[in-house]
Every structure is written in structure tokens, then in C-alpha cells.
Amino acid sequence: SLTLKHGAHRLGKRTDPMMERWRNYGLGQFIHWGLYAIPGGHWNGAYYGGAAEWIRAWKGMPNEQYDNLYKEFDPAEFDPKAWAEQAKDMGAKYMIITTKHHDGFCLWPSEFTDYDVTNTPYGNDIIGPLVEAYDAVGIDVYLYFSVMDWNHPGYRSKLETINDKEAYEEFKEFTRNQLLELLERYPTTKGLWFDGTWDAAWKEQADFADNLATEMREMIPGLIIGSRFRPDDYGNRHFDSNGDLMGDYEQGWERKLPETYEETKGNDWDCVMTVPENQWGYHSDWRGHVKTSYELIEMLVKSVSLDGNFVMNFGPNGQGEIRQEETQLAKEIGEWMDKNNEAIYGCGYLDWEKQDWGYYTKDRQTGKIYMIVFNRPLNGALKIKTPDKVSLDKVYSLKDSSQSFVPEEIHKNEFFIHYPFSEHIDSPIVIVIEPSSNEIDQNNSYQKA
Numbered sequence: 001s002l003t004l005k006h007g008a009h010r011l012g013k014r015t016d017p018m019m020e021r022w023r024n025y026g027l028g029q030f031i032h033w034g035l036y037a038i039p040g041g042h043w044n045g046a047y048y049g050g051a052a053e054w055i056r057a058w059k060g061m062p063n064e065q066y067d068n069l070y071k072e073f074d075p076a077e078f079d080p081k082a083w084a085e086q087a088k089d090m091g092a093k094y095m096i097i098t099t100k101h102h103d104g105f106c107l108w109p110s111e112f113t114d115y116d117v118t119n120t121p122y123g124n125d126i127i128g129p130l131v132e133a134y135d136a137v138g139i140d141v142y143l144y145f146s147v148m149d150w151n152h153p154g155y156r157s158k159l160e161t162i163n164d165k166e167a168y169e170e171f172k173e174f175t176r177n178q179l180l181e182l183l184e185r186y187p188t189t190k191g192l193w194f195d196g197t198w199d200a201a202w203k204e205q206a207d208f209a210d211n212l213a214t215e216m217r218e219m220i221p222g223l224i225i226g227s228r229f230r231p232d233d234y235g236n237r238h239f240d241s242n243g244d245l246m247g248d249y250e251q252g253w254e255r256k257l258p259e260t261y262e263e264t265k266g267n268d269w270d271c272v273m274t275v276p277e278n279q280w281g282y283h284s285d286w287r288g289h290v291k292t293s294y295e296l297i298e299m300l301v302k303s304v305s306l307d308g309n310f311v312m313n314f315g316p317n318g319q320g321e322i323r324q325e326e327t328q329l330a331k332e333i334g335e336w337m338d339k340n341n342e343a344i345y346g347c348g349y350l351d352w353e354k355q356d357w358g359y360y361t362k363d364r365q366t367g368k369i370y371m372i373v374f375n376r377p378l379n380g381a382l383k384i385k386t387p388d389k390v391s392l393d394k395v396y397s398l399k400d401s402s403q404s405f406v407p408e409e410i411h412k413n414e415f416f417i418h419y420p421f422s423e424h425i426d427s428p429i430v431i432v433i434e435p436s437s438n439e440i441d442q443n444n445s446y447q448k449a
């Protein structure tokens with residue numbers, strides 16, 4: 001393997017308490033909010049078909065007009081407590097908020113630029129009240145930060161001339177200043193979610209980024225930073241030139257999910273997911289497929305079943321309101337989570353063979369196994385294949401533990417659980433398999449033998 005100065009600094013998962021807490025979250029909330037919420041995907045009566053937070057890149061909206069939107073930013077309905085309550089009721093355990101998206105507009109009062117909330121009619125810090133409100137309800141806050149910054153004169157996508165290099169040095173200092181400023185202003189931040197780090201210019205900054213990551217972790221010990229922040233000696237991100245994960249978890253799953261455990265390479269990871277096909281910021285006219293709560297719950301369960309977390313995106317509008325569609329989804333997901341979160345929080349991958357009816361999760365603490373059934377078989381027979389020496393003598397319905405099941409053995413290590421799908425059930429059901437004591441003895445005896 002290559003000797004790298006700025007490759008992965010750790011092999012395997014982080015095992016400290018802050019990372020343990022992270023991997024047990026299950027469900028998170030992404031919030032994309034900024035000036036792009038004001039046009040909301042339209043300008044001069046024209047519809048913008050791209051992602052609403054990228055409207056500045058659209059020729060239908062001149063940059064100068066976009067860059068003056070800050071003069072209209074005055075979200076009278078912004079209510080961080082209401083947002084936090086809603087996220088709590090949905091069952092989110094962490095929240096990721098855009099402090100600065102690609103447009104460079106800062107939702108906090110930054111010492112290092114005038115392009116921030118203090119120079120808008122609204123005038124106040126947005127990030128601080130959000131951090132406070134979410135901390136107050138026990139939801140951990142992570143700060144999204146885009147390195148790419150279309151507003152800063154020193155930003156470059158690539159470094160070709162001496163001028164580029166000089167300008168970029170200023171940009172790097174500005175970036176470092178803003179990141180340290182964020183950690184200083186919001187010390188309860190549990191981690192940073194970086195975006196906009198694909199540029200060639202940034203990929204040359206292995207040394208700078210590595211030192212900056214070290215500096216940020218010195219400011220907040222245990223700070224969680226994903227695989228999208230720094231490039232290695234050869235400009236590779238996510239995985240270094242030896243194929244080892246950089247950062248504390250894999251951040252590649254944006255609007256997509258792994259199909260198998262192998263695809264996760266056994267790393268920690270989270271999936272960040274839009275409700276429409278591809279809208280992060282507020283778009284007033286969602287076209288195409290909008291995911292239902294059933295689909296989002298299945299993505300959540302699938303993520304947890306493969307040792308990941310699932311982060312659902314919200315895009316508040318220009319007035320600071322959470323749109324009705326997202327409110328409805330939060331309510332429906334929350335209703336399912338109220339009854340079933342035992343199969344989500346603190347749960348992860350179980351190495352039993354995946355079955356068509358849905359997903360297994362396993363509680364990392366108790367060893368309890370959950371069968372989360374999305375695709376009920378017409379004959380009601382849920383097939384289970386177990387490893388050797390596993391007994392299924394305590395199987396019951398999560399919603400009513402008095403409803404127990406005696407699996408029918410149809411083969412060695414192969415069973416049917418006959419579930420009475422007679423009553424109309426419109427949401428995924430969860431069956432619990434408790435590890436029996438003799439199983440533990442068996443394991444021990446197995447080891448003794």
C-alpha cells in the first residue's frame with residue numbers, strides 16, 4: 001500500500017462514546033434553509049427544474065439578482081422551537097443544519113464576511129436559536145458547511161495561475177476562520193457535515209485540510225467529521241488512495257442507499273435523502289415523485305438494517321415555515337416511530353440471510369432481533385433462516401407482546417412464522433425474537449466444545 005501523510009488516520013470504526021452515540025441515532029433531520037428559499041425554484045415567472053438551492057447556477061436567474069436576495073431575507077414565521085418540537089415528535093435524534101450553502105450566505109453573524117444574516121432585514125442569528133432549541137429537546141446538532149463558496153472572491157474551482165493560488169490562500173484562511181468561528185460560537189455542536197469539496201483546487205489541500213481537521217477536533221474533542229471533508233495526498237476523498245475510509249463515517253450515500261452490507265464495507269455511514277426526487281432547498285412546485293411516509297420508513301429501516309443512519313431532508317420556505325407536506329410526513333413517521341422505535345434506536349445489522357418480507361435489525365445492547373415486515377407474503381408465512389444453534393423460542397409481536405408465535409421448522413435452521421395478516425394492517429409490522437438464555441449457554445457450550 002501507498003505511504004500517505006494525509007490518508008486515513010484510523011482503520012476501522014471509532015469506538016469512543018460520541019461515535020457510539022452517533023451510530024445509535026437511527027433517524028436524523030437535514031434542514032436546507034437559506035436565500036434560495038425566497039425564489040423557491042421560480043424567477044421572473046419561470047420555473048426552475050433543478051434543485052432549488054442551485055437556482056443561482058441557472059441562467060434564468062442572473063447572479064446579481066440572486067446575490068441581492070439577502071436584502072429580502074426576513075423570515076417572520078421562523079420558529080426554531082416549533083421546528084425542534086416537530087423533529088422530536090418525528091423521532092429524529094440528530095439534526096444537520098446548513099450554516100452556509102454553496103452561495104456563501106451565512107446563517108450566523110460571521111466576523112469574516114458581510115454576506116450574512118446581520119445584513120438582512122431579519123438581522124438576527126439563525127443558527128444559535130436552532131442549536132439552542134434542538135439541544136433543549138435532546139436532539140444533537142451537526143453543522144453543514146459548504147467549502148465551495150460562490151460569494152467569496154478568493155474561491156476557485158481550480159488553481160491555474162499565480163493569482164489563483166494567491167487568492168485561494170486567502171480563501172483557505174477565510175474557510176478556516178469561519179469553521180473555527182462556528183465551533184467557538186456553537187460549542188455544543190457534535191459534528192460537521194461538509195459539502196462542496198469536489199473542486200480540483202480543494203483536492204490539492206490535503207495538508208491544510210488535515211491540519212484544520214486536527215485543529216477542529218482540538219476545539220471540540222470527539223467532533224464527528226464524515227468522509228467528505230478532506231482529500232488525501234493524491235486528492236482522493238471519502239476513501240484514500242489505499243481504499244481506507246477517511247473521516248469518522250462514510251458520507252457517500254446522498255439520495256441513494258446501499259443494497260447489501262458488503263457495500264457498506266463495514267463502515268459507519270448515513271444516507272441523506274430528499275422527499276422529492278432532488279430538492280434540498282425549498283421549491284414551491286414539487287414535480288415528479290414525492291416520497292410517502294411508507295417509503296421513507298422503509299429507507300430508514302433499510303439503513304438501520306445495514307448499520308447506517310437515515311437523514312430526511314426538510315426545506316423551510318422563505319418565511320421560515322415548514323411546508324405542509326413535510327409536516328404531514330413528520331407526523332406519519334412519528335406515529336410509526338412512537339410504536340416501533342425500539343427496533344430502530346441502538347439497532348444495527350444482523351448477519352442473517354435477508355428475506356423478501358423485509359428487514360432484520362438487532363439491538364446492539366440487548367441482542368433482541370426485530371423482523372420489520374414491509375412485504376407480507378400472501379400466505380402469511382414469514383420465512384426465517386437462522387445460523388446453527390439459534391433457537392426461536394421467544395417470538396412475539398412488538399405492538400402486543402401477548403401475541404406470540406411458535407415458528408414452524410420446515411428445514412434445518414429454516415422456519416416459517418405464520419402471521420395472521422387477516423386484520424387490515426397498513427403499516428410495517430414488527431416481530432421480536434428474543435435471544436433465549438440457552439442460546440447464550442449454547443454459544444458458550446459451543447465455544448467450550
Ligand SMILES: Cc1ccc([C@@H]2N[C@@H](C)[C@@H](O)[C@H]2O)cc1
Nearest residue numbers: 032051053054195196254272280
Ligand atoms: C452535484 C451536486 C452538488 C451539490 C449537491 C448538494 N449536496 C446536497 C446535500 C445538497 O446540499 C445539494 O445542494 C448535490 C449535488
